[in-house]
Amino acid sequence: GNSVTQMEGPVTLSEEAFLTINCTYTATGYPSLFWYVQYPGEGLQLLLKATKADDKGSNKGFEATYRKETTSFHLEKGSVQVSDSAVYFCALSVSGGNQFYFGTGTSLTVIP
Amino acid sequence: NAGVTQTPKFQVLKTGQSMTLQCAQDMNHEYMSWYRQDPGMGLRLIHYSVGAGITDQGEVPNGYNVSRSTTEDFPLRLLSAAPSQTSVYFCASSYSGVDPADTQYFGPGTRLTVL
Numbered sequence: 001g002n003s004v005t006q007m008e009g010p011v012t013l014s015e016e017a018f019l020t021i022n023c024t025y026t027a028t029g030y031p032s033l034f035w036y037v038q039y040p041g042e043g044l045q046l047l048l049k050a051t052k053a054d055d056k057g058s059n060k061g062f063e064a065t066y067r068k069e070t071t072s073f074h075l076e077k078g079s080v081q082v083s084d085s086a087v088y089f090c091a092l093s094v095s096g097g098n099q100f101y102f103g104t105g106t107s108l109t110v111i112p
Numbered sequence: 113n114a115g116v117t118q119t120p121k122f123q124v125l126k127t128g129q130s131m132t133l134q135c136a137q138d139m140n141h142e143y144m145s146w147y148r149q150d151p152g153m154g155l156r157l158i159h160y161s162v163g164a165g166i167t168d169q170g171e172v173p174n175g176y177n178v179s180r181s182t183t184e185d186f187p188l189r190l191l192s193a194a195p196s197q198t199s200v201y202f203c204a205s206s207y208s209g210v211d212p213a214d215t216q217y218f219g220p221g222t223r224l225t226v227l
Contacts, residue, residue: 030212031212032212032213034215036218042220042221043116043202043218043219043220043221044155044202044204044216044218045218046215046216046217049213049215051212051213089154089155093212093213093214094212095210095211095212099157099160099170100145100155100157100204100216102147102154102155102156103154104152104153104154105154
């Protein structure tokens with residue numbers, strides 16, 4: 001089946017620290033991979049995506065590389081800011097499936 | 113362009129009451145969906161629609177009904193609310209639902225409490 005497993009939280013980092021949130025997946029077929037971010041009290045919004053192996057998605061200093069050999073899509077940022085405090089969701093979608101599959105979310109708090 | 117809108121933002125119901133959560137999008141998207149978000153469980157798909165007049169069940173459809181009479185609107189009905197339906201509900205839409213690379217756009221959510 002299709003599923004996403006992501007790193008348990010919560011994660012607390014100091015400002016300017018390096019961030020990694022791990023995400024691995026299983027999929028029937030060839031998935032597209034996404035990271036969504038949810039700020040407090042808001043809906044989810046797309047952070048970045050990658051649609052084929054070895055693609056790197058990037059946005060707002062965040063990056064993730066689609067690794068087919070390790071079935072992973074880890075989220076990284078070199079220097080986090082207080083404004084990055086949010087919940088991050090890894091997700092996948094497969095062709096013809098009409099469904100998104102989300103991980104459980106990882107809560108990030110960045111302290112000054 | 114308002115994107116995806118949801119009403120109400122908050123709702124408290126008593127067990128056995130019925131209500132409809134409204135969702136509308138102005139992006140002419142064919143695909144619309146409803147999720148519920150519960151602590152430690154991420155988002156789970158309730159129902160989805162690939163176009164007006166077409167709906168299908170997701171992972172957790174029991175206790176919920178949907179219909180899609182127009183491209184813009186996709187209401188979610190709770191016929192007899194139960195405490196297990198206490199959750200945050202998100203509506204989402206995407207261009208087609210066929211291309212796995214389509215981005216889903218989410219509404220701001222409805223926080224529902226069933227007493």
